Amino acid sequence: MKKIFFLAALFCCSFYSLRAQTYQIGHTTITFVDASRNNRSIATEIYYPADLAGENVPISTLNSIQFPSLVFGHGFVMTWDAYQNFWNALVPNGYIMAFPKTEGSFSPSHLEYAKDLAFVIDQMNFLGTQSSSIFYNRVSAMNAVMGHSMGGGASFLAVPINSNITALVNFASAETTPSAITAATSITVPALLFAGANDCVTPPSTNQLSMYNGLLSSCKTYISIIGASHCQMANNNALCSFGESTCSPAPTITRSAQHAILFNYVLPWLDFQLKGVCSQGATFDSQIISDTAITYQKNCIQCNVLQNNDSAFQASEIRVFPNPAKEMITVKGLSEKEYVIIITDSTSKEIYQQKFTENCTIDISRFASGVYLYTVSDLFDKMTKGKFIKK
Numbered sequence: 001m002k003k004i005f006f007l008a009a010l011f012c013c014s015f016y017s018l019r020a021q022t023y024q025i026g027h028t029t030i031t032f033v034d035a036s037r038n039n040r041s042i043a044t045e046i047y048y049p050a051d052l053a054g055e056n057v058p059i060s061t062l063n064s065i066q067f068p069s070l071v072f073g074h075g076f077v078m079t080w081d082a083y084q085n086f087w088n089a090l091v092p093n094g095y096i097m098a099f100p101k102t103e104g105s106f107s108p109s110h111l112e113y114a115k116d117l118a119f120v121i122d123q124m125n126f127l128g129t130q131s132s133s134i135f136y137n138r139v140s141a142m143n144a145v146m147g148h149s150m151g152g153g154a155s156f157l158a159v160p161i162n163s164n165i166t167a168l169v170n171f172a173s174a175e176t177t178p179s180a181i182t183a184a185t186s187i188t189v190p191a192l193l194f195a196g197a198n199d200c201v202t203p204p205s206t207n208q209l210s211m212y213n214g215l216l217s218s219c220k221t222y223i224s225i226i227g228a229s230h231c232q233m234a235n236n237n238a239l240c241s242f243g244e245s246t247c248s249p250a251p252t253i254t255r256s257a258q259h260a261i262l263f264n265y266v267l268p269w270l271d272f273q274l275k276g277v278c279s280q281g282a283t284f285d286s287q288i289i290s291d292t293a294i295t296y297q298k299n300c301i302q303c304n305v306l307q308n309n310d311s312a313f314q315a316s317e318i319r320v321f322p323n324p325a326k327e328m329i330t331v332k333g334l335s336e337k338e339y340v341i342i343i344t345d346s347t348s349k350e351i352y353q354q355k356f357t358e359n360c361t362i363d364i365s366r367f368a369s370g371v372y373l374y375t376v377s378d379l380f381d382k383m384t385k386g387k388f389i390k391k
Contacts (some may be wrong), residue, residue, distance in 0.1 A: 010365060022092045023088065024050045024092070025050060026049070027048075031043045039194070042102055043100070043102070044382050048091060049091055049092070057108075058134060068095055076174070078239065079104065083242070084235055089259075094275075100120050110157060113154045114157030118165065128205075144169050147170050149172055149174045159189060167274060169193075169266065170193055172199055191217045195209070197295075198229050200249060200252050204224060205385050218299070219299065221299075225258060225261050232255040258269050261291075265287075285301055319332045325390065331376065337358060339378050342375045345372060345375075351367070364390050368390070371389055372387065372389075373386070
């Protein structure tokens with residue numbers, strides 16, 4: 001048993017060291033052709049982890065791991081180069097980013113653009129199987145469709161089109177035709193949505209919040225950045241800035257501050273959802289509770305890390321369910337064994353304590369909605385810790 005735990009720990013440490021590897025940024029341009037749509041051409045800019053930065057350089061050979069692909073949709077009349085903040089932040093951390101450049105006119109087809117995003121997801125997977133491609137054997141099956149503004153709305157439309165899409169992330173998403181809000185009601189993949197509280201272009205109340213509420217994802221998170229605007233999700237873009245200047249409220253934080261908040265959450269979320277790094281999921285869950293720069297809604301715990309001095313105890317002995325919960329939670333341990341549970345709020349203030357044998361049911365209906373921490377210990381001071389969400 002000790003050998004199993006040692007090997008598991010060694011694997012986790014090795015995996016984390018791979019995840020923490022930083023890379024240079026390579027770049028290539030590929031035009032994909034969708035034969036099912038009259039040979040539609042989809043010119044795409046691709047940025048990827050490399051050992052040396054440059055054009056068409058080999059993908060990184062360090063560790064020979066596979067990289068998740070992120071396909072990103074641009075905003076209305078915006079170009080891919082407005083999103084350098086994204087590839088500068090994500091590619092060095094082990095992600096391939098693809099930016100389809102279609103539907104950049106003043107009369108774009110949202111549905112066709114969504115189909116482009118969905119198609120490029122599959123094309124990145126296909127390139128990973130081609131020995132002639134620089135991406136051969138280096139593309140993970142895990143991926144996400146992403147986007148800003150119009151591209152964010154199109155990302156909602158893309159998910160039902162392609163069952164190979166494994167996650168959804170978007171920024172100040174705009175309602176589209178057909179409706180991204182309606183499309184949300186058929187989406188079950190993990191989702192992370194960002195909104196700017198001062199977004200006057202796509203107000204959250206009629207755009208991102210409606211999309212979030214419609215999602216059927218068992219794990220979804222909505223983050224509103226206080227004082228943030230629509231256009232500051234990206235780098236400076238003249239057309240976006242002009243449109244934003246005609247409405248109010250104006251942003252009350254800087255673009256760089258908004259970007260710092262974005263990637264404080266995007267990176268750990270992706271690392272957990274697409275790479276399985278549990279500690280990054282725990283980081284996401286921990287920092288979201290105390291961050292005064294945002295407000296949020298979520299219906300899941302990214303990674304319920306159990307911290308104690310006995311791995312066998314924490315893995316097999318204690319269950320707390322359902323999670324999330326609205327009225328009651330059940331705490332279940334081993335038959336005829338005595339425990340005590342202590343529940344604290346996000347400020348570590350103790351709000352509940354109970355001794356029980358084997359299992360207990362706790363009425364949480366009087367608790368305010370939010371995230372709560374629990375500690376369960378037995379007579380030998382073996383301890384397990386975790387979190388639950390009160391709806």
